[in-house]
């Protein structure tokens with residue numbers, strides 16, 4: 001994260017968050033949602049690797065991909081919509097010095113949307129092929145894995161930046177308590 005966006009993070013480093021009296025339950029739950037996204041994207045990567053290594057049966061893989069893919073896409077979409085429309089404007093109103101950082105996070109959401117669309121398209125194809133022509137699943141699964149790796153990389157960076165920017169604003173201004 002750029003230096004100028006670490007304005008409050010220097011005052012409220014990550015190690016101090018858990019014991020801070022303004023570290024509200026709702027904020028802990030919001031961070032819990034981030035952990036769920038990290039976990040789901042790893043499940044999809046690990047399952048795709050297992051299937052490509054012939055360590056997972058095709059129908060099982062298709063079922064798991066459909067399930068975890070759907071939950072990841074739905075929950076990320078809802079999460080981002082809420083952040084863009086409600087959460088970031090509220091944080092920006094409280095801390096105008098960090099609005100540029102919040103705008104950067106919103107841009108990450110747009111970038112991620114494109115990758116999520118690519119992932120969704122090829123995953124749907126794999127799930128269909130599990131019914132129509134299982135041997136053809138392998139080629140497409142390589143593409144699922146590549147997109148899942150991209151999603152994992154973007155998410156890892158975005159979620160960490162987001163927490164580092166947002167949590168200090170919450171603690172400093174006693175928001176969401």
Ligand SMILES: [Fe+2]
Pocket residue numbers: 080083105109158162
């Ligand atoms: Fe976000």
Ligand SMILES: [Fe+2]
Pocket residue numbers: 034079083162
């Ligand atoms: Fe988030």
